Amino acid sequence: MIRSPFALAGAALLAACSPLGLFDTLVPKDGGTRRVAAGVAYGAAARQRLDVYAPRIRDGARRPVVVFFYGGSWNSGTRSGYAFVGKALAAQGFVVVIPDYRLVPQVRYPAFVEDGAAAVRWSVAHAAAYGGDPARIVVMGHSAGAYIAAMLAVDARWLGAERGAIKGLVGLAGPYDFAPFDVEASRAAFGDWPRPAETQPVTWAGAGDPPALLLVGDDDTVVRPRNSEALAARLRAGGVPVMLQRYAGIGHVGLLLAIARPLRGRAAVLRDAAAFIRAR
Secondary structure (H helix, E strand, O other): OOOOHHHHHHHHHOOOOOOOHHHHHHOOOOOOEEEEEEEEEOOOOOOOEEEEEEEOOOOOOOEEEEEEEOOOOOOOOOHHHOHHHHHHHHOOOOEEEEEOOOOOOOOOOOHHHHHHHHHHHHHHHHHHHHOEEEEEEEEEEEOHHHHHHHHHHHOOOOOHHHHHHEEEEEEEOOOOOOOOOOOHHHHHHHOOOOOHHHHOHHHHOOOOOOOEEEEEEOOOOOOOOHHHHHHHHHHHHOOOOEEEEEEOOOOHHHHHHOOOHHHHHHOOHHHHHHHHHHHO
16 A cells, blocks of 8 residues: 555654654645745754744734744754644734754753743744734644743743733643653653752643643553643643643644644644634
8 A cells, every 4th residue: 555645754753753854845835824034043052043934915913923832852853844834823814933942962951941932032022023913922832842832831930021922822742741751852851950840831830821722632652641631630720721622543743743734634733723822
């Protein structure tokens, strides 16, 4: 049986959240959008660069801003593999910022969270130049990127007053409650930190956090759905609106790939995320 290039790319990625360059090159993208900025520096380090996607039509309205963090076990990934995400979300009417961030082993926690905060600060300062509303930012991510997004949403240490610009969190298959560190990726990224509980989104989640949409695949064996269940429980206990959406028959990488045009019939990830973002 001949398998499609999309299926082959997905199969190659099932073991981990790896760069999606091949998949991104092959997959058809959403029209009516464009990359309006490429390789913009938000810091001095080589990996502190970002791309911006937006609808082609500028109608004068200030659009919600989505800052999307990709996954890769905190040790791999590049923004160049996620144009399909940027264009998919831009086609929904959003301005989309996709940053790179520093990776293990060159850095450890909390450097990648600090980079995420710097990218959000850049978005607050510059989103208006691309048609975005800097007061309506939703942080979104997949896997390790969902971890970064969650920490920025629930832990006030990283953004301070600028955290108020975050109006929502969209997490796809995020690790939010994974201490003690029992796999190599988490040990490498967090094992040197003397107080493991401080690294966990569930430690900080509670009253006053922005609303959240947590998306999980029932077949995810890489980051178990219990992570999203634990974060949802903490947020609800603090009176925070949270929606936990599960998709049957969807695994870890499949959840992300469902954003791509040819694979949207597998799970309504894009539809559900877009509806949540608009409601913010």
